[in-house]
Amino acid sequence: MDLTSLSVIRYLCDKYGFEFSKTLGQNFLVNAAIPKKTAEGADINGKFVIEIGPGFGCLTKELCERAKFVAAVEIDRSLLPVLSETLSEFDNLEIINSDILDVDIAALCEKYGYTEAHICANLPYYITTPIIMKILESSAPVRSVTVMVQKELAKRFVSPPGSPDYGAVTAAVMYYTKPKLLFNVSAGSFYPAPKVDSAVIRLDVIPERERIAVKNKETFFGVIRSAFAMRRKTLVNNLSAGFSITKIEAESILSSLSIPVSVRGETLGIEDFARISDKIEENRSTAR
């Protein structure tokens, strides 16, 4: 059964009385090349994979053909009987009926006895960033995240400092991973077709010990948030507002690190944000 064929999708909709939900971001792939290329790009041969949102199972099938085991988390209960039919040939698969935001990924790995997991998905667009940040911020042993996201968001994930798409999300993603754009996907590859194009990105998670060292992670992410809080303002202004310090203090922090006081946050890389955050911590401990 070709799960990306429109006639098969219509047949399954009729048979199970399934109706697409816009709220759940249900845009299914109708271009057979895409799930194949996504699974290949995820590089998951013989590995443990967690899929988010299997839908009718077109990507799940490609994953099951390559992975050791696939745990597919689907929020929509009405898809369960469809998946029982479309994926009945696979015994290396479990469908979990749950909201991915409620799933403890570390516990899931433990349940199936794996020390590492790879995430692969055509993500529901309404919660793309929260899902990705939840995965990266958790202590779960996730090694890679290969996901379809809206093209605009993909650009933000992979943009270098100084480019218009670079923002707080980019900097956070760069702290945790090495991001890569795999390929673009046109809106016509989905049914129903969304308004915008998409892209598949791959985030290779950097092991904790190899990440940029910071004295206090909360302060580091606070610096990133402040740096992009008001794009038209200088970093001095944004730091002053974000950390309730005077502009003179903010200027002295930057000067001590040989960073020009007129700089805007969006031109700095995560190494600079780490140095600023460490300096703020240092000042706090001397003030104590």
Ligand code: SAM
């Ligand atoms: N994988 C299928 C494909 O590529 O054709 C469907 C992808 S569709 C863009 C997103 C899927 O995620 C839908 O099946 C939807 O029901 C599911 N979904 C939406 N929100 C979810 C959530 N919070 N947790 C788990 N699955 C979710």
